[in-house]
Ligand SMILES: Nc1ncnc2c1ncn2[C@@H]1O[C@H](COP(=O)(O)OP(=O)(O)O)[C@@H](O)[C@H]1O
Protein backbone atom coordinates (compact mmCIF):
# COMPACT_ATOMS: atom_id res chain seq x y z
CA UNK A 43 0.00 0.00 0.00
CA UNK A 44 2.70 2.61 0.77
CA UNK A 45 4.22 2.09 -2.65
CA UNK A 46 0.85 2.29 -4.31
CA UNK A 47 -0.02 5.47 -2.48
CA UNK A 48 3.37 7.11 -2.34
CA UNK A 49 2.70 9.45 -5.21
CA UNK A 50 -0.77 10.61 -4.15
CA UNK A 51 -1.42 13.55 -1.91
CA UNK A 52 -0.71 13.24 1.78
CA UNK A 53 -4.32 14.05 2.58
CA UNK A 54 -5.72 11.37 0.29
CA UNK A 55 -3.16 8.81 1.44
CA UNK A 56 -3.92 9.33 5.11
CA UNK A 57 -7.64 9.17 4.38
CA UNK A 58 -7.25 5.90 2.47
CA UNK A 59 -5.06 4.42 5.20
CA UNK A 60 -7.89 5.02 7.65
CA UNK A 61 -10.88 4.41 5.40
CA UNK A 62 -9.85 1.16 3.72
CA UNK A 63 -9.66 -0.75 7.04
CA UNK A 64 -12.86 0.93 8.22
CA UNK A 65 -14.61 -0.11 5.00
CA UNK A 66 -13.38 -3.67 5.64
CA UNK A 67 -14.77 -3.56 9.15
CA UNK A 68 -18.04 -2.17 7.78
CA UNK A 69 -18.32 -5.10 5.37
CA UNK A 70 -17.70 -7.54 8.20
CA UNK A 71 -20.24 -5.83 10.41
CA UNK A 72 -22.82 -5.84 7.62
CA UNK A 73 -22.30 -9.52 7.08
CA UNK A 74 -22.81 -10.13 10.81
CA UNK A 75 -25.89 -7.91 10.97
CA UNK A 76 -27.29 -9.68 7.93
CA UNK A 77 -27.12 -12.97 9.88
CA UNK A 78 -28.68 -11.34 12.93
CA UNK A 79 -31.52 -9.88 10.86
CA UNK A 80 -32.25 -13.27 9.34
CA UNK A 81 -32.32 -14.95 12.76
CA UNK A 82 -34.58 -12.24 14.16
CA UNK A 83 -37.02 -12.47 11.23
CA UNK A 84 -37.10 -16.29 11.48
CA UNK A 85 -37.77 -16.08 15.22
CA UNK A 86 -40.65 -13.63 14.76
CA UNK A 87 -42.15 -15.77 12.01
CA UNK A 88 -41.95 -18.89 14.14
CA UNK A 89 -43.57 -17.10 17.11
CA UNK A 90 -46.38 -16.00 14.82
CA UNK A 91 -46.90 -19.55 13.53
CA UNK A 92 -46.86 -21.03 17.02
CA UNK A 93 -49.30 -18.41 18.39
CA UNK A 94 -51.81 -19.04 15.66
CA UNK A 95 -51.39 -22.83 16.05
CA UNK A 96 -52.24 -22.43 19.74
CA UNK A 97 -55.25 -20.21 18.98
CA UNK A 98 -56.56 -22.86 16.54
CA UNK A 99 -55.87 -25.66 19.02
CA UNK A 100 -57.89 -23.85 21.71
CA UNK A 101 -60.93 -24.00 19.44
CA UNK A 102 -60.80 -27.76 18.90
CA UNK A 103 -63.53 -29.43 20.96
CA UNK A 104 -65.38 -32.71 21.36
CA UNK A 105 -68.91 -31.95 20.48
CA UNK A 106 -71.87 -34.20 19.78
CA UNK A 107 -69.93 -37.39 19.28
CA UNK A 108 -67.04 -36.03 17.27
CA UNK A 109 -64.17 -33.67 17.34
CA UNK A 110 -64.84 -30.34 15.70
CA UNK A 111 -62.62 -27.39 14.97
CA UNK A 112 -63.39 -23.80 14.07
CA UNK A 113 -60.55 -21.71 12.77
CA UNK A 114 -61.07 -18.27 14.32
CA UNK A 115 -60.21 -15.20 12.17
CA UNK A 116 -57.84 -14.05 14.93
CA UNK A 117 -55.62 -17.05 14.18
CA UNK A 118 -55.08 -15.93 10.61
CA UNK A 119 -55.05 -12.17 11.22
CA UNK A 120 -51.53 -12.52 12.53
CA UNK A 121 -50.38 -13.17 8.96
CA UNK A 122 -52.17 -10.17 7.55
CA UNK A 123 -49.14 -7.90 7.74
CA UNK A 124 -48.98 -6.65 4.18
CA UNK A 125 -46.53 -9.31 3.05
CA UNK A 126 -49.31 -11.15 1.07
CA UNK A 127 -48.34 -14.44 2.58
CA UNK A 128 -50.16 -17.63 1.71
CA UNK A 129 -51.34 -19.43 4.83
CA UNK A 130 -52.34 -23.09 5.00
CA UNK A 131 -53.57 -25.02 8.00
CA UNK A 132 -54.67 -28.55 8.73
CA UNK A 133 -56.17 -30.05 11.88
CA UNK A 134 -56.46 -33.83 12.14
CA UNK A 135 -56.57 -36.63 14.60
CA UNK A 136 -53.59 -38.81 15.15
CA UNK A 137 -55.05 -41.61 13.08
CA UNK A 138 -55.13 -39.30 10.03
CA UNK A 139 -58.75 -38.14 10.17
CA UNK A 140 -58.89 -34.58 8.75
CA UNK A 141 -61.00 -32.31 10.92
CA UNK A 142 -60.54 -29.07 9.02
CA UNK A 143 -58.05 -27.48 6.55
CA UNK A 144 -55.99 -28.52 3.58
CA UNK A 145 -54.82 -32.13 3.35
CA UNK A 146 -51.98 -31.06 0.93
CA UNK A 147 -50.11 -29.38 3.77
CA UNK A 148 -47.47 -32.02 4.57
CA UNK A 149 -46.83 -33.49 8.02
CA UNK A 150 -43.50 -33.09 9.81
CA UNK A 151 -41.12 -36.04 9.84
CA UNK A 152 -41.16 -38.13 13.03
CA UNK A 153 -43.59 -38.37 15.93
CA UNK A 154 -44.56 -35.46 18.22
CA UNK A 155 -45.64 -35.79 21.83
CA UNK A 156 -48.52 -34.03 23.61
CA UNK A 157 -48.05 -30.26 23.97
CA UNK A 158 -44.94 -30.47 21.85
CA UNK A 159 -44.42 -28.41 18.69
CA UNK A 160 -42.00 -28.60 15.79
CA UNK A 161 -41.09 -26.21 12.99
CA UNK A 162 -40.30 -27.64 9.57
CA UNK A 163 -40.00 -26.56 5.96
CA UNK A 164 -42.98 -27.50 3.90
CA UNK A 165 -44.08 -27.10 0.32
CA UNK A 166 -47.72 -26.37 -0.34
CA UNK A 167 -49.11 -26.00 -3.90
CA UNK A 168 -45.70 -25.04 -5.30
CA UNK A 169 -45.13 -22.55 -2.50
CA UNK A 170 -42.30 -22.90 -0.08
CA UNK A 171 -43.47 -22.48 3.47
CA UNK A 172 -42.30 -22.70 7.02
CA UNK A 173 -44.79 -24.67 9.07
CA UNK A 174 -45.33 -25.65 12.67
CA UNK A 175 -46.91 -28.82 13.98
CA UNK A 176 -48.49 -28.64 17.45
CA UNK A 177 -50.00 -31.59 19.26
CA UNK A 178 -52.75 -31.08 21.84
CA UNK A 179 -54.85 -33.66 23.72
CA UNK A 180 -58.63 -33.12 23.53
CA UNK A 181 -60.89 -34.41 26.27
CA UNK A 182 -63.59 -36.89 25.06
CA UNK A 183 -66.00 -39.01 27.09
CA UNK A 184 -63.77 -42.02 26.40
CA UNK A 185 -60.59 -40.24 27.50
CA UNK A 186 -58.27 -37.75 25.88
CA UNK A 187 -57.36 -38.04 22.26
CA UNK A 188 -54.49 -36.11 20.68
CA UNK A 189 -55.06 -33.71 17.82
CA UNK A 190 -52.37 -32.37 15.49
CA UNK A 191 -52.62 -28.71 14.45
CA UNK A 192 -50.46 -27.74 11.44
CA UNK A 193 -50.11 -24.26 10.12
CA UNK A 194 -47.67 -22.97 7.53
CA UNK A 195 -47.08 -19.68 5.81
CA UNK A 196 -44.97 -18.44 2.91
CA UNK A 197 -41.95 -16.33 3.86
CA UNK A 198 -42.73 -13.06 2.04
CA UNK A 199 -43.25 -10.89 5.09
CA UNK A 200 -40.44 -12.63 6.93
CA UNK A 201 -38.07 -11.91 4.05
CA UNK A 202 -39.31 -8.31 3.86
CA UNK A 203 -38.64 -7.86 7.56
CA UNK A 204 -35.21 -9.43 7.18
CA UNK A 205 -34.31 -6.96 4.40
CA UNK A 206 -35.72 -4.04 6.31
CA UNK A 207 -33.76 -4.90 9.45
CA UNK A 208 -30.60 -5.37 7.47
CA UNK A 209 -31.02 -2.31 5.28
CA UNK A 210 -31.61 0.09 8.15
CA UNK A 211 -28.39 -1.22 9.75
CA UNK A 212 -26.58 -0.73 6.48
CA UNK A 213 -27.79 2.87 6.14
CA UNK A 214 -26.85 3.74 9.72
CA UNK A 215 -23.37 2.26 9.49
CA UNK A 216 -22.67 3.77 6.09
CA UNK A 217 -23.69 7.17 7.40
CA UNK A 218 -21.27 6.76 10.32
CA UNK A 219 -18.44 5.76 7.96
CA UNK A 220 -19.17 8.66 5.63
CA UNK A 221 -19.24 11.08 8.52
CA UNK A 222 -15.94 9.63 9.75
CA UNK A 223 -14.38 10.19 6.33
CA UNK A 224 -15.56 13.77 6.25
CA UNK A 225 -14.26 14.44 9.77
CA UNK A 226 -10.92 12.83 8.95
CA UNK A 227 -10.64 14.90 5.78
CA UNK A 228 -11.38 18.09 7.69
CA UNK A 229 -8.97 17.10 10.47
CA UNK A 230 -6.15 16.29 8.07
CA UNK A 231 -6.73 19.48 6.11
CA UNK A 232 -6.58 21.54 9.27
CA UNK A 233 -3.43 19.77 10.48
CA UNK A 234 -1.73 20.22 7.12
CA UNK A 235 -2.36 23.93 7.11
CA UNK A 236 0.90 24.91 8.90
CA UNK A 237 2.88 22.68 6.57
CA UNK A 238 1.26 24.21 3.50
CA UNK A 239 1.86 27.66 4.96
CA UNK A 240 5.52 26.77 5.37
CA UNK A 241 5.63 25.62 1.77
CA UNK A 242 4.14 28.93 0.65
CA UNK A 243 6.66 30.79 2.79
CA UNK A 244 9.55 28.84 1.26
CA UNK A 245 8.26 29.45 -2.26
CA UNK A 246 7.74 33.15 -1.60
CA UNK A 247 11.32 33.69 -0.49
CA UNK A 248 13.75 35.50 -2.76
CA UNK A 249 17.27 34.13 -3.08
CA UNK A 250 18.61 36.72 -0.64
CA UNK A 251 16.07 36.01 2.10
CA UNK A 252 17.86 33.49 4.26
CA UNK A 253 16.57 34.23 7.74
CA UNK A 254 15.27 31.17 9.63
CA UNK A 255 11.63 30.04 9.67
CA UNK A 256 9.70 29.86 12.92
CA UNK A 257 9.88 26.18 13.94
CA UNK A 258 7.25 26.71 16.64
CA UNK A 259 4.59 27.55 14.08
CA UNK A 260 4.39 23.90 13.10
CA UNK A 261 3.59 20.60 14.87
CA UNK A 262 6.48 19.31 16.93
CA UNK A 263 6.90 16.21 14.76
CA UNK A 264 7.71 18.47 11.81
CA UNK A 265 10.01 20.77 13.75
CA UNK A 266 13.16 18.78 12.85
CA UNK A 267 12.34 19.43 9.19
CA UNK A 268 12.09 23.18 9.75
CA UNK A 269 15.26 23.08 11.81
CA UNK A 270 17.03 21.20 9.01
CA UNK A 271 15.86 23.83 6.49
CA UNK A 272 17.01 26.55 8.87
CA UNK A 273 20.42 25.02 9.36
CA UNK A 274 20.79 24.61 5.61
CA UNK A 275 19.96 28.30 5.21
CA UNK A 276 22.43 29.19 7.93
CA UNK A 277 25.13 27.40 5.94
CA UNK A 278 24.05 29.26 2.80
CA UNK A 279 24.12 32.53 4.72
CA UNK A 280 27.63 31.69 5.84
CA UNK A 281 28.75 30.99 2.28
CA UNK A 282 27.06 34.11 0.93
CA UNK A 283 28.63 36.22 3.68
CA UNK A 284 32.04 34.74 3.02
CA UNK A 285 31.74 35.42 -0.69
CA UNK A 286 30.56 38.97 -0.06
CA UNK A 287 33.45 39.68 2.28
CA UNK A 288 35.82 38.09 -0.19
CA UNK A 289 34.56 40.22 -3.07
CA UNK A 290 34.70 43.39 -0.95
CA UNK A 291 38.27 42.64 0.06
CA UNK A 292 39.28 41.65 -3.46
CA UNK A 293 37.78 44.81 -4.95
CA UNK A 294 39.52 46.92 -2.35
CA UNK A 295 42.86 45.24 -2.93
CA UNK A 296 42.70 45.52 -6.71
CA UNK A 297 41.48 49.12 -6.77
CA UNK A 298 44.61 50.63 -5.20
CA UNK A 299 47.27 49.13 -7.52
CA UNK A 300 45.04 49.85 -10.51
CA UNK A 301 44.83 53.54 -9.51
CA UNK A 302 48.58 53.65 -9.01
CA UNK A 303 49.20 52.06 -12.39
CA UNK A 304 46.86 54.50 -14.07
CA UNK A 305 48.86 57.39 -12.61
CA UNK A 306 52.14 55.78 -13.66
CA UNK A 307 50.92 55.28 -17.21
CA UNK A 308 49.62 58.87 -17.38
CA UNK A 309 53.00 60.05 -16.16
CA UNK A 310 54.81 57.87 -18.75
CA UNK A 311 52.65 59.32 -21.53
CA UNK A 312 53.43 62.91 -20.43
CA UNK A 313 57.15 62.68 -19.82
CA UNK A 314 59.67 63.54 -22.50
CA UNK A 315 62.56 62.11 -20.57
CA UNK A 316 63.66 58.71 -21.85
CA UNK A 317 64.98 57.64 -18.41
CA UNK A 318 61.78 58.63 -16.56
CA UNK A 319 59.68 56.85 -19.15
CA UNK A 320 61.66 53.67 -18.64
CA UNK A 321 61.36 53.95 -14.84
CA UNK A 322 57.59 54.47 -15.07
CA UNK A 323 57.17 51.45 -17.35
CA UNK A 324 59.33 49.35 -15.05
CA UNK A 325 57.11 50.34 -12.12
CA UNK A 326 53.98 49.46 -14.09
CA UNK A 327 55.57 46.13 -15.05
CA UNK A 328 56.34 45.16 -11.47
CA UNK A 329 52.91 46.31 -10.29
CA UNK A 330 51.31 44.21 -13.02
CA UNK A 331 53.35 41.25 -11.91
CA UNK A 332 52.27 41.54 -8.30
CA UNK A 333 48.70 42.15 -9.36
CA UNK A 334 48.67 39.07 -11.51
CA UNK A 335 50.06 37.11 -8.56
CA UNK A 336 47.35 38.50 -6.36
CA UNK A 337 44.70 37.68 -8.96
CA UNK A 338 45.97 34.12 -9.15
CA UNK A 339 45.82 33.87 -5.36
CA UNK A 340 42.30 35.31 -5.33
CA UNK A 341 41.27 32.72 -7.89
CA UNK A 342 42.93 30.02 -5.78
CA UNK A 343 40.96 31.19 -2.77
CA UNK A 344 37.71 31.14 -4.76
CA UNK A 345 38.56 27.61 -5.95
CA UNK A 346 39.19 26.48 -2.40
CA UNK A 347 35.76 27.83 -1.44
CA UNK A 348 34.19 25.81 -4.23
CA UNK A 349 35.88 22.60 -3.17
CA UNK A 350 34.37 23.01 0.32
CA UNK A 351 31.35 20.91 -0.63
CA UNK A 352 33.38 17.92 -1.89
CA UNK A 353 34.15 15.07 0.52
CA UNK A 354 37.83 14.50 1.46
CA UNK A 355 39.87 11.78 -0.21
CA UNK A 356 42.64 9.58 1.05
CA UNK A 357 45.93 11.13 -0.05
CA UNK A 358 49.55 10.15 0.62
CA UNK A 359 51.12 13.36 1.95
CA UNK A 360 54.65 12.16 1.34
CA UNK A 361 54.08 11.47 -2.34
CA UNK A 362 52.52 14.88 -2.97
CA UNK A 363 55.14 16.67 -0.81
CA UNK A 364 57.95 15.04 -2.79
CA UNK A 365 56.48 16.34 -6.00
CA UNK A 366 55.99 19.89 -4.71
CA UNK A 367 59.44 20.07 -3.16
CA UNK A 368 61.04 18.66 -6.30
CA UNK A 369 59.27 21.24 -8.39
CA UNK A 370 60.32 24.09 -6.06
CA UNK A 371 63.99 23.18 -5.72
CA UNK A 372 65.20 25.18 -8.77
CA UNK A 373 63.49 28.36 -7.49
CA UNK A 374 64.81 27.68 -3.98
CA UNK A 375 68.35 27.40 -5.39
CA UNK A 376 67.87 30.73 -7.20
CA UNK A 377 67.02 32.29 -3.83
CA UNK A 378 69.84 30.40 -2.08
CA UNK A 379 67.39 28.56 0.13
CA UNK A 380 68.11 24.98 1.07
CA UNK A 381 64.88 23.01 0.89
CA UNK A 382 64.54 19.47 2.29
CA UNK A 383 61.89 16.85 2.94
CA UNK A 384 61.73 14.56 5.99
CA UNK A 385 59.17 11.80 5.73
CA UNK A 386 59.99 8.25 6.77
CA UNK A 387 57.02 6.44 5.32
CA UNK A 388 53.87 7.09 3.33
CA UNK A 389 51.43 9.12 5.41
CA UNK A 390 47.82 8.90 4.40
CA UNK A 391 45.54 11.75 5.36
CA UNK A 392 41.99 12.76 4.57
CA UNK A 393 42.11 15.79 2.29
CA UNK A 394 41.35 16.58 -1.33
CA UNK A 395 44.56 16.33 -3.32
CA UNK A 396 44.03 19.68 -5.05
CA UNK A 397 43.73 21.36 -1.66
CA UNK A 398 46.87 19.65 -0.40
CA UNK A 399 48.84 20.86 -3.42
CA UNK A 400 47.57 24.41 -2.92
CA UNK A 401 48.48 24.29 0.76
CA UNK A 402 51.99 22.92 0.24
CA UNK A 403 52.70 25.27 -2.66
CA UNK A 404 51.79 28.26 -0.52
CA UNK A 405 54.00 27.17 2.37
CA UNK A 406 56.99 26.34 0.16
CA UNK A 407 56.56 29.58 -1.82
CA UNK A 408 56.52 31.54 1.44
CA UNK A 409 59.82 30.00 2.51
CA UNK A 410 61.39 30.93 -0.84
CA UNK A 411 59.86 34.43 -0.78
CA UNK A 412 60.35 35.40 2.86
CA UNK A 413 63.03 33.28 4.62
CA UNK A 414 65.91 35.14 2.96
CA UNK A 415 69.17 34.07 1.40
CA UNK A 416 71.14 31.34 3.13
CA UNK A 417 68.15 29.99 4.99
CA UNK A 418 67.45 26.32 5.16
CA UNK A 419 63.97 24.86 5.43
CA UNK A 420 62.56 21.43 6.02
CA UNK A 421 59.14 20.02 5.20
CA UNK A 422 58.42 17.34 7.81
CA UNK A 423 55.61 14.77 7.85
CA UNK A 424 54.91 12.79 11.03
CA UNK A 425 52.07 10.58 12.03
CA UNK A 426 50.74 10.49 15.58
CA UNK A 427 47.65 8.44 16.51
CA UNK A 428 44.82 9.48 14.23
CA UNK A 429 46.47 12.61 12.92
CA UNK A 430 49.18 13.48 10.49
CA UNK A 431 51.29 16.57 11.16
CA UNK A 432 52.82 18.39 8.26
CA UNK A 433 55.23 21.17 9.18
CA UNK A 434 57.34 23.60 7.21
CA UNK A 435 60.04 25.16 9.32
CA UNK A 436 62.91 27.46 8.35
CA UNK A 437 65.72 29.29 10.09
CA UNK A 438 65.40 32.44 8.00
CA UNK A 439 64.61 35.95 9.06
CA UNK A 440 61.04 35.26 10.25
CA UNK A 441 58.04 37.57 9.91
CA UNK A 442 59.39 39.98 12.53
CA UNK A 443 56.40 40.05 14.83
CA UNK A 444 55.25 38.43 18.08
CA UNK A 445 51.61 37.75 17.31
CA UNK A 446 51.79 35.39 14.36
CA UNK A 447 48.09 34.52 14.34
CA UNK A 448 47.06 37.63 12.39
CA UNK A 449 49.07 36.40 9.41
CA UNK A 450 46.25 33.97 8.58
CA UNK A 451 43.84 36.87 7.96
CA UNK A 452 43.32 37.90 4.39
CA UNK A 453 45.72 40.52 3.00
CA UNK A 454 47.76 40.52 6.22
CA UNK A 455 51.50 40.60 5.69
CA UNK A 456 54.41 40.56 8.06
CA UNK A 457 56.98 43.25 8.77
CA UNK A 458 59.57 41.47 6.63
CA UNK A 459 57.42 41.24 3.51
CA UNK A 460 58.65 42.55 0.22
CA UNK A 461 56.19 44.05 -2.20
CA UNK A 462 55.91 40.82 -4.15
CA UNK A 463 53.12 39.14 -2.17
CA UNK A 464 49.39 39.50 -1.79
CA UNK A 465 48.88 38.51 1.85
CA UNK A 466 46.52 35.73 0.81
CA UNK A 467 48.79 32.67 1.02
CA UNK A 468 48.40 31.84 4.70
CA UNK A 469 44.69 32.67 4.66
CA UNK A 470 44.30 30.13 1.86
CA UNK A 471 46.20 27.64 4.01
CA UNK A 472 43.91 28.43 6.98
CA UNK A 473 40.83 28.01 4.80
CA UNK A 474 42.01 24.62 3.53
CA UNK A 475 42.80 23.42 7.04
CA UNK A 476 39.32 24.50 8.12
CA UNK A 477 37.71 22.60 5.24
CA UNK A 478 39.60 19.44 6.16
CA UNK A 479 38.76 19.63 9.87
CA UNK A 480 42.44 20.05 10.62
CA UNK A 481 44.26 22.56 12.80
CA UNK A 482 46.87 25.21 11.99
CA UNK A 483 49.64 26.47 14.20
CA UNK A 484 52.15 29.25 13.35
CA UNK A 485 55.22 29.36 15.57
CA UNK A 486 58.72 30.60 16.16
CA UNK A 487 61.05 27.60 15.83
CA UNK A 488 63.10 26.48 18.83
CA UNK A 489 66.30 28.20 17.74
CA UNK A 490 64.56 31.59 17.95
CA UNK A 491 65.14 32.25 14.27
CA UNK A 492 62.87 31.70 11.31
CA UNK A 493 59.25 30.70 11.00
CA UNK A 494 57.27 27.52 11.37
CA UNK A 495 53.85 26.42 10.20
CA UNK A 496 52.34 23.16 11.47
CA UNK A 497 49.24 21.68 9.94
CA UNK A 498 47.44 18.74 11.54
CA UNK A 499 45.15 16.71 9.33
CA UNK A 500 42.96 13.73 10.14
CA UNK A 501 44.82 10.53 9.21
CA UNK A 502 43.13 8.09 6.87
CA UNK A 503 41.61 5.09 8.74
CA UNK A 504 44.11 2.20 9.05
CA UNK A 505 41.88 -0.36 7.35
CA UNK A 506 41.41 1.96 4.37
CA UNK A 507 45.19 2.37 4.17
CA UNK A 508 45.67 -1.41 4.28
CA UNK A 509 43.13 -1.85 1.51
CA UNK A 510 44.74 0.84 -0.61
CA UNK A 511 48.27 -0.53 -0.22
CA UNK A 512 47.23 -4.06 -1.22
CA UNK A 513 45.50 -2.54 -4.25
CA UNK A 514 47.16 -1.64 -7.52
CA UNK A 515 47.95 2.00 -6.70
CA UNK A 516 51.36 2.39 -5.21
CA UNK A 517 51.70 5.51 -3.09
CA UNK A 518 55.15 6.25 -4.53
CA UNK A 519 54.04 5.96 -8.11
CA UNK A 520 52.74 9.52 -8.25
CA UNK A 521 55.94 10.92 -6.70
CA UNK A 522 57.86 13.20 -9.03
CA UNK A 523 61.17 12.94 -7.19
N1 LIG B 1 58.65 31.36 5.81
C1 LIG B 1 58.41 32.63 6.20
N2 LIG B 1 59.37 33.37 6.74
C2 LIG B 1 59.10 34.62 7.12
N3 LIG B 1 57.94 35.23 7.02
C3 LIG B 1 56.92 34.54 6.51
C4 LIG B 1 57.09 33.21 6.06
N4 LIG B 1 55.91 32.77 5.59
C5 LIG B 1 55.05 33.80 5.74
N5 LIG B 1 55.63 34.84 6.28
C6 LIG B 1 54.99 36.13 6.64
O1 LIG B 1 53.60 35.95 6.61
C7 LIG B 1 53.02 36.92 5.75
C8 LIG B 1 51.77 36.38 5.14
O2 LIG B 1 52.06 35.35 4.25
P1 LIG B 1 51.11 35.10 3.07
O3 LIG B 1 49.76 35.08 3.63
O4 LIG B 1 51.57 33.94 2.33
O5 LIG B 1 51.23 36.41 2.20
P2 LIG B 1 52.34 36.80 1.19
O6 LIG B 1 53.28 35.67 1.08
O7 LIG B 1 51.65 37.09 -0.05
O8 LIG B 1 52.98 38.01 1.79
C9 LIG B 1 54.07 37.26 4.77
O9 LIG B 1 53.86 38.53 4.22
C10 LIG B 1 55.31 37.19 5.61
O10 LIG B 1 55.46 38.41 6.31
Ligand SMILES: [Mg+2]
Nearest residue numbers: 408463467468
Ligand atom coordinates in the same frame (compact mmCIF):
# COMPACT_ATOMS: atom_id res chain seq x y z
MG1 LIG C 1 52.69 33.84 0.46
